[in-house]
Amino acid sequence: MFKLGLTGGIGSGKTHVANLLASWGATVIDTDLIAHQLTAPGGSAIDAIRESFGPELIDMNGALDRARMRELVFSDASRRAQLEGILHPRIAQEVLRQAQEATGIYAVFVVPLLIESGRWRDRIDRLCVVDCEEETQIARVQARSGIPAETIRRIMAAQVSRGERLAAADDIISNMANTSLSDLEKQVLVLHKAWCNLA
Ligand SMILES: CC(C)(COP(=O)(O)OP(=O)(O)OC[C@H]1O[C@@H](n2cnc3c(N)ncnc32)[C@H](O)[C@@H]1O)[C@@H](O)C(=O)NCCC(=O)NCCS
Numbered sequence: 136m137f138k139l140g141l142t143g144g145i146g147s148g149k150t151h152v153a154n155l156l157a158s159w160g161a162t163v164i165d166t167d168l169i170a171h172q173l174t175a176p177g178g179s180a181i182d183a184i185r186e187s188f189g190p191e192l193i194d195m196n197g198a199l200d201r202a203r204m205r206e207l208v209f210s211d212a213s214r215r216a217q218l219e220g221i222l223h224p225r226i227a228q229e230v231l232r233q234a235q236e237a238t239g240i241y242a243v244f245v246v247p248l249l250i251e252s253g254r255w256r257d258r259i260d261r262l263c264v265v266d267c268e269e270e271t272q273i274a275r276v277q278a279r280s281g282i283p284a285e286t287i288r289r290i291m292a293a294q295v296s297r298g299e300r301l302a303a304a305d306d307i308i309s310n311m312a313n314t315s316l317s318d319l320e321k322q323v324l325v326l327h328k329a330w331c332n333l334a
């Protein structure tokens with residue numbers, strides 16, 4: 136099956152693009168979604184997180200306290216590596232499981248840390264980057280979640296730069312501050328048709 140890697144910085148628009156591709160028949164495998172499921176109440180990473188980080192990082196429903204963990208790991212790289220050490224192998228296992236069950240026209244792997252991880256490039260046929268200005272990333276994430284701009288900047292600092300991402304791309308979707316959702320959809324449809332041909 137043809138495998139597309141879809142990446143982009145926080146708030147760039149990956150989820151919106153992935154939802155369009157899914158609605159046109161691609162199978163979408165989203166690592167952020169998997170990470171959320173692993174850390175929901177009863178999720179298979181909860182016990183390991185409690186053991187490594189203490190019960191104060193688990194909320195009263197038994198889910199990861201995301202706001203607290205966000206503040207912790209994006210101000211301390213060693214704590215971030217510790218969390219990634221728990222989550223990334225479990226995410227990889229679930230990605231493999233979902234990929235084996237994929238029945239769409241092609242498979243889309245939505246991976247925010249695709250370039251950072253270095254392990255993905257050989258596993259995909261083509262890499263698409265969703266791109267926007269850094270200030271637009273901050274504005275979109277703030278509008279969606281109310282996370283302070285300073286925290287968003289720290290999350291962005293834990294990711295590759297916009298330039299590095301663009302340099303690695305086979306295809307680029309330009310989703311700037313002045314890109315309307317209908318302009319975005321038009322760009323994505325052109326690429327989807329090309330990927331269908333490759334598939
Ligand atoms: C720290 C956590 C709890 C904060 O949760 P929160 O709800 O605020 O964010 P969410 O998980 O929805 O991720 C939003 C975005 O943050 C960025 N991000 C998440 N984790 C990381 C990371 N380890 N390094 C750099 N950026 C990251 C990505 O752009 C992602 O799309 C969460 O991000 C997490 O568990 N991160 C570790 C797992 C991971 O590496 N996920 C990335 C997908 S593989």
Ligand SMILES: Nc1ncnc2c1ncn2[C@@H]1O[C@H](COP(=O)(O)OP(=O)(O)OP(=O)(O)O)[C@@H](O)[C@H]1O
Binds near residue numbers: 143275
């Ligand atoms: N062209 C656009 N016009 C208006 N709003 C947009 C546009 N693109 C994305 N958005 C909005 O910006 C926010 C971020 O988009 P989205 O969730 O798709 O990004 P993401 O890359 O998946 O983010 P994250 O890395 O945080 O998971 C969403 O609320 C989305 O609806």
